Amino acid sequence: MRRISYRSGLVRGRRAGSAFGALAGTALGILLGLVTIATVAAVAVGNSDAPTPDVVDGAHVPPLLTLPSEPITLRYAIVCPPPGGDLESGAPCDGSGDVYVRPGQAGRFTKLALRRGDDAREGRYFVDVPASIASSPTGFSYYAILRNNATGTSITLPAAGAAAPQLSLPLARPVSLDLPEHVFGAGRRATERVVAAPWGRRVGEAGLSGGRQVGFAGPSTFDVTADGTIVLLDQVNGRLQRWAPGARAASPVRIDVSEAIAELSVGPDGAAYVLQPAPRAGGAPELWSFGPLGNLLGRTTLSDRTWGAMRMGPEGPEVQQLPSEQWMPVRAQGRLLDPLAQTRGGRAGRTVSGGREVVVLRTGAYELRLALVGAGRILSGWRIVGATPLGEVQLAEPLGTRMVVVFKTYTEDQDEFVVLVLDGTGIVKSFSLPSAQWAEAAPLSRFRLHGTSLLQLGSTAQGMFIDRFELEERE
């Protein structure tokens, strides 16, 4: 056979020059070994470098709720390689963009070119919305296409563009509330402590990561099921822990999550949805769903690069995604949604019962605008202005005909949470709570509302706790 003949010939050739061949083989072997390992080493150690990325990133804070006759300027950051491609030069990219805007939520969009300013503190690119559109009684909807002029690459905000544009609604007759200067240290005592777990790894304890030098992180967040079971995301210990109502002992379920801070929602079927931090090797964050025994049910990738919060909506979990700055469904009709489907469901507010939405806009240093929206119009609206700076909004949720809102207020060296129960006339109830955040947790998920109970995740140097505050309680 030809193959055997070839091998035989090769053997003959080796015999003829075996001494020289051995030396040559040795030298070649060493040489090839070094070359191969050097190549592997370069890749393994990281001497490789991708070409200048042709990416565009953007950011925008949409004016979700506007006041009558308020001038509206839309500002955008466009982030991309500067001309010449030197990513480290400190120069801005050669960007441009167009905003497509229309009154209300139907009809043709008008194209407005973004102008380039000198100030990038809140976005270098801007456009003033014409008063004829900004003052529409049905609000206005819009999206933007942001470009890197050097390459033509673009990004659309929000991600689905015309298919799910950003919506801005007029807060025509809000209930206006002026909060006096906040008095720190007068926080309300909890009705009861429903969970208390010292730091540790055993069942009933909660994991703590980090250290004194870099700060500590405890359980990311928790959720509460319809029957009142508390479900804690104890990601440092790679598990969920459940406390049934009245039960003293925790019931752990091991799940495959990283120890980094994540986000949790629990569905009515007991499935736990965990929003993992962005992967370390690029790409968008992922949502993983787990069964009651900790088995992985499914996973999907988020549309956007960053998540803000996740809450359970009537159809499934919804995630506030950025830079789109929209709440997007991640599960519908019994299945997890791919990124494209998520973007097409993007909305300004998060969905609550009855097909309504809660829209929140923290604007400036002292102001919070809040609205309950139904069928594309505002059903109830509040404008809250503090004399002390306001921080992030942790919770905004209807409670019957009322609205419960929890936000942070702060000075340079103090911070507390403020709880307001609102109705159509003003404040029904208000109190403050110590921030109790010795260990870091998910940024917007320290509170949950269960019936008339407000639940707060807190921590001290000794451990974590969940306190319950009865909102209907007489003071």
Place this chain on the structure above:
Amino acid sequence: MRTRSLGAPAPAVAFVASFLLALSLTAAKMARAAFQDTCNYARPQLTYTMTRDGGQTYTNVARYEGYQWGGGCWNNDDVDSSPNDPPQTFSRGEGADCSGLVFKTWKESEHPAAGGRYHWDKSRNVHGPYTAQAFRDGDGEPNYRVIKSYVYVMDGFASSGHVGLVFFRATSGADQIVEAKGEAYGTNMWTRSYRSDSSYDGIGRYGWTS
């Protein structure tokens, strides 16, 4: 069937043996190598330009490149070349730590008395003289404390143990923060509520250009 002579080693055997020997020797050498062997120590270049959106671009390069306690160099392949380093240990891996990222993004000098702008290539291995606490204290000629409600894009928030930069604000009142967060996180962008957290202070840097 012919059988092979057992005399002098055949070239193929020598080739394979030598290859494996070279492989093992180099692998042993590699075991002691680290990502920072690929970094450089070039002198920084004084530069005029330092825009806030240029800073955003700079931090975007560092995203996904990992975290290294005490570190300060990375590439741009979106892979942490030294994952799972021991926490709070300098192991010469890829990525910056929190204060190293701020130092390089803010184009600072290694000499705190110098207030100019210095172009640091991503692969330049430098951490800078500041800890998170030093940034928090406004140490160094170009640095200062900022009232928290007036912290804007590429200003930052610093605590005694951590510092991050504002990429943009958010409708929730929280911020999109770009930061070298830790070994379990790497370097990336997250929603954070540092602004309202009393353990953090606002920090800024003089000298942004338009």
